Amino acid sequence: MYEAYWKLKEKPFKNTADPRFLCSFPQHSDALMKLTYTVRENMGAAMMTGVFGCGKTFIARTLISSLSENRYAFAYLNYPPVSGVEFLRAVVRTLKYSELPEKKTELLEDALLESLQALLLDDSREGKEAVIVIDEAHSIEDDRIFEKIRLLLNFQTESRFLLSLILVGQPELAGKVANLRQLEQRIAVKCHLEALTVEETRDYVNRRLEVAGRKDPLFPDEVLDLIHQATGGIPRRINHICDACLMTGFARKKEILDEETFRESGKIFGSTVFTPEKS
Ligand SMILES: Nc1ncnc2c1ncn2[C@@H]1O[C@H](COP(=O)(O)OP(=O)(O)OP(=O)(O)O)[C@@H](O)[C@H]1O
Ligand SMILES: [Mg+2]
Structure with missing residues (x-):
């Protein structure tokens, strides 16, 4: 509406994750560097926290767009799952590996975990790894979901994690994770964004x-x-x-x-x- 009047080619202040508008302040470039390191060096899991509106989703999206689709498969979950099964289904579905099993029994958690592991192993043999980003993770209410998240980090070969997991959320996420010692210990990289x-x-x-x-x-x-x-x-x-x-x-x-x-x-x-x- 006002673009021509102000001699602008487009609106400058849209709340979207358009990488052209990324301002690389030290905290943002450090976070991006640490998350990139987590994925490329196969460190397992990372956590990015920060107050609302400070750029977490933007950085996570920038990370994904900077990684090659030939080398990585992405699952970006931008709403908190309400149960362990829903979480696993969302991961399988968004990784687009295959159709979900038809039979009800195969939709149970154990079966989902099993088929996910088999699929990740197949991909790993072909030189591809999964990157799973769970945004808004501070809203996860049920510790059993965090437990499923931890289980995914057990998917490993002798030498490598089969996936990278990135938890993103507001500062209270750090408190929730700190109470879950086993998960906390598996988070290799942490970063925090401020205003x-x-x-x-x-x-x-x-x-x-x-x-x-x-x-x-x-x-x-x-x-x-x-x-x-x-x-x-x-x-x-x-x-x-x-x-x-x-x-x-x-x-x-x-x-x-x-x-x-x-x-x-x-x-x-x-x-x-x-x-x-x-x-
Ligand atoms: N480093 C940055 N450079 C340019 N724009 C930014 C930067 N950080 C944030 N923004 C702008 O702020 C908007 C809000 O950021 P974002 O949605 O990533 O916040 P958030 O931390 O995920 O917030 P919430 O906790 O509410 O999900 C972005 O859409 C973007 O327009
Ligand atoms: Mg966000």
Whole structure:
């Protein structure tokens, strides 16, 4: 709607995991490096935690798109499974190995585990490994699901894990896993994402505008600092506010997004965008 007015080729602040918009701040590149290491070096399992909206899903998706489909098969579960069977079925289904067994007895946990192991072994002989990402893992309520997750890590040959497992979730995930000693011990790599600093928030906004085609800065530094204050440096919230400012500035025929526009956006978009989000 406002793209042409602001001389943009596309919207700069969409809440999607478009890798062109990735800002590689040290914490994000370190997390990506550690997760890549986990998969490529066959370390077994990793866990990435962080507050809501700080970029976990973005990093996990970036990891997947950076790995070759010839070498890896992916299962990305972006909702918490409600039972062990559902979890295993989702893994088998999303890895697209084969049709699920027709007979009811074969849908039981043990049978699912058995067929999954056989399929992973077949793939391993052909030089392919599975990468299973469980996003929103902090919402898993039933410890028996974590137990199934742990069982998958028993799928090994003499020298290699048959899959890499990446748990992704909000900070309480770390507490849940810490209570499950056997699972905790198997997590070889951990990373944690925090909100952006003031400087990072400035770079974040300017970089996204640049990728979207804007040549000159749009937000003066003092407004970027207000944006940081209002969002706590959470990228998803920064996206909401910047989008609201672009819209308001367009409606008011502004030339830059000054403090007045920022405050005006707050009045127009109100609590949906400008009050702290609850996790
Ligand atoms: N490093 C980054 N570079 C560019 N954009 C980012 C970055 N981190 C986050 N974002 C933006 O913030 C949005 C929200 O991030 P994301 O969905 O990955 O958060 P999350 O940590 O998974 O949150 P939740 O806990 O609510 O699932 C992304 O869609 C993206 O637009
Ligand atoms: Mg997410």
